[in-house]
Amino acid sequence: MRNVSIRRSITGIPVYIPAKAAGPSAEADAPPVRSIRLSANETTLGASPLAVEAVRRAAADLFLYPDPHQTSLREKLALKLGVGEDQLIFGNGSFELLSLSALAFLNEGDESVYPVPSFGWYRIATLAAGGIPVEVALDGDHRIDLAAVRSAVTDATRLVWLCNPNNPTGTYLNASELDGFLHGLPDGIAVVVDEAYFEYASPADFPDTVRLLDRYPNLIVLRTFSKAYGLAGLRVGYGIAGAETVRAINRIRPPLNVNRLAEAAAVASLDDEAHVRAVLDNNSEGKAFYVKSCRELGLSYIPSETNFIMVDLGRDSGPVYELLLRDGIQLRAGREFGMPTWLRVTIGRSEENRAVVDALRNALQPSAR
Numbered sequence: 001m002r003n004v005s006i007r008r009s010i011t012g013i014p015v016y017i018p019a020k021a022a023g024p025s026a027e028a029d030a031p032p033v034r035s036i037r038l039s040a041n042e043t044t045l046g047a048s049p050l051a052v053e054a055v056r057r058a059a060a061d062l063f064l065y066p067d068p069h070q071t072s073l074r075e076k077l078a079l080k081l082g083v084g085e086d087q088l089i090f091g092n093g094s095f096e097l098l099s100l101s102a103l104a105f106l107n108e109g110d111e112s113v114y115p116v117p118s119f120g121w122y123r124i125a126t127l128a129a130g131g132i133p134v135e136v137a138l139d140g141d142h143r144i145d146l147a148a149v150r151s152a153v154t155d156a157t158r159l160v161w162l163c164n165p166n167n168p169t170g171t172y173l174n175a176s177e178l179d180g181f182l183h184g185l186p187d188g189i190a191v192v193v194d195e196a197y198f199e200y201a202s203p204a205d206f207p208d209t210v211r212l213l214d215r216y217p218n219l220i221v222l223r224t225f226s227k228a229y230g231l232a233g234l235r236v237g238y239g240i241a242g243a244e245t246v247r248a249i250n251r252i253r254p255p256l257n258v259n260r261l262a263e264a265a266a267v268a269s270l271d272d273e274a275h276v277r278a279v280l281d282n283n284s285e286g287k288a289f290y291v292k293s294c295r296e297l298g299l300s301y302i303p304s305e306t307n308f309i310m311v312d313l314g315r316d317s318g319p320v321y322e323l324l325l326r327d328g329i330q331l332r333a334g335r336e337f338g339m340p341t342w343l344r345v346t347i348g349r350s351e352e353n354r355a356v357v358d359a360l361r362n363a364l365q366p367s368a369r
Helices: 049-059 073-081 095-107 120-126 146-152 175-184 242-249 260-271 272-297 316-324 350-363
Strands: 088-091 112-117 132-137 157-163 190-194 219-224 238-242 298-301 307-312 344-345
Touching: 049 260, 073 088, 073 238, 073 260, 088 095, 088 242, 095 120, 095 157, 095 190, 095 219, 095 238, 112 120, 112 146, 120 132, 120 157, 132 146, 146 157, 146 175, 190 238, 238 242, 260 272, 272 298, 272 307, 272 350, 316 350
Parallel strands: 112 132, 112 157, 157 190, 190 219
Antiparallel strands: 088 238, 219 238, 298 307, 307 344
């Protein structure tokens, strides 16, 4: 048997492990349990009914290839954002656009700089492109330390990744911080600002990143329909950048990468502002509930501008995570982010949030240890 030769730059990349599926206990005689999935930052309010209906209609044309230019979505989104149609690029979720950005701007041996903990795909995309990942720790308040990120930039740096608001901490960079960072960077460095949770960010000083594109042609803003719009199962992400930057990434973008159903759903979602508002209102109410509950339980938490909240149990969270998983409640263990005493909890519907807090209260009792 002849072995294949694997590209050296990917041999050290771990296989991406998604959140576990909540379900019945592994014990054969265990009774069925509930299934509450609050680990992947999906909105449990679901997709817009307009999007669901658009998918039904589009299903009649499954035998046709999708539009390679995503014309309908491009036109509607450009109008909504106030940008040129040539400033938009679409992908099979943000994952693909992150990988394409690394391939477009990193040569073999170039460095990319990103904070940790943050979204883990930055490292994988860097390694897959043959780049060298440079990690910078968050500050003591779990925020991205822009001064430290800037200090990590060298003559070999070609790409900087900033998740804003940051996953998994939920903290954010404000407008003046981001503007000052971009202004102080040397030429020749692309900056990807990953705004997957953009719709959830409510502070008045949150950056209007799209408006910065005129001043910083090295800036790439990534957003998604997977979170607030509830289309995680269809995979639609988009980037906003200068037209020249978009052309560069388009050189390696796979053709037909956004399927017909995904584009139809995304277009319809943009028409349903009431659904997005319901998602955001539910998130605000749920977040307030978790903050109140954490205070009652004596647990620390990180103030969040996303649809999740990080909660510190003050001890190894693994046993509690496993206990809740056996009870059909799926959260995200902090050890996955190098935060072993923490749990990341997606904000769900009110009944789901209450179930999580009740289960946490029981799991934290001395008798449960």
